[in-house]
Amino acid sequence: MDSEFRGDQDHHDGTSDATPGGYSAGRRPGEVVFTLGLIVGSAVLLWDAYGISGFEALSGPGSVPMAVTAVMLISAVMILLQTLRKAPVTTETLSRDILPPLVIVLVLGLIAFGILLVPFGFVPTAALFLTAAIKLMARRSWAMTLTVSLGSLVIIWLVFRLVFTVLLPSGILPEAELVQALRDLFSGGN
Structure with a gap:
């Protein structure tokens, strides 16, 4: 076997093609x-x-x-x-091996996320990005994709917005009213 061979063509044999030093020669x-x-x-x-x-x-x-x-x-x-x-x-x-089309698409998606974050807000922009990225990478049904992406988004939003009180760009979503409604719900409306 060639000493420079780092696994099968797709690099899916459990080894890494990111061996320190890469190809020595x-x-x-x-x-x-x-x-x-x-x-x-x-x-x-x-x-x-x-x-x-x-x-x-x-x-x-x-x-x-x-x-x-x-x-x-x-x-x-x-x-x-x-x-x-x-x-x-x-x-x-x-x-094929260094910068496949999927990586380029995801990088463009992250750039779009950054551009759309302020005008549309965190929740709609993250929902769009997570849904597209999960659908593209997992190639599962729309029901599974939406469940995972929107479920993850709800958890992320609850943790960062309510637990850590991080101000996320609100954009088109009336986030302040939603936060107040949740606080009222959990405080008994007082």
Whole structure:
């Protein structure tokens, strides 16, 4: 058996293709782009850390953030150099093994969730996202999908809104009236 083989084509044999170090002699699809993203992100964070206080003093408020982001940037450059030396792995593709369509759809769903959260509120937006995500991933009946998604949403809402009193964006749902009605119900209407 090939020492670089990490399981069956679908990676469903119980092993992980995320073994530390990945392929020891090969570069997986997308590694170079990901590492370039790390470099850009580290450079932006270093620039932001420099903006805190510049190079005023070693004990200045920006010295630790600058040191940490400088180490991040240097590490990312070293990782890029190591990655570029490796030959590409030919048994994997970006769209099948690294970033399949389901992942892209869920990321787009999370972006839509963030955009719709303020105008529509937490409850309707979360209901829409959870229902779509569960239906897409579980591929069960609509009854099961709606039961799980809406049941989960009710529990999440009760815990965060009523137990922890976290203010969630209300949007189109009259949440204040609903919370007051629940309080009245449990306090005996007093």
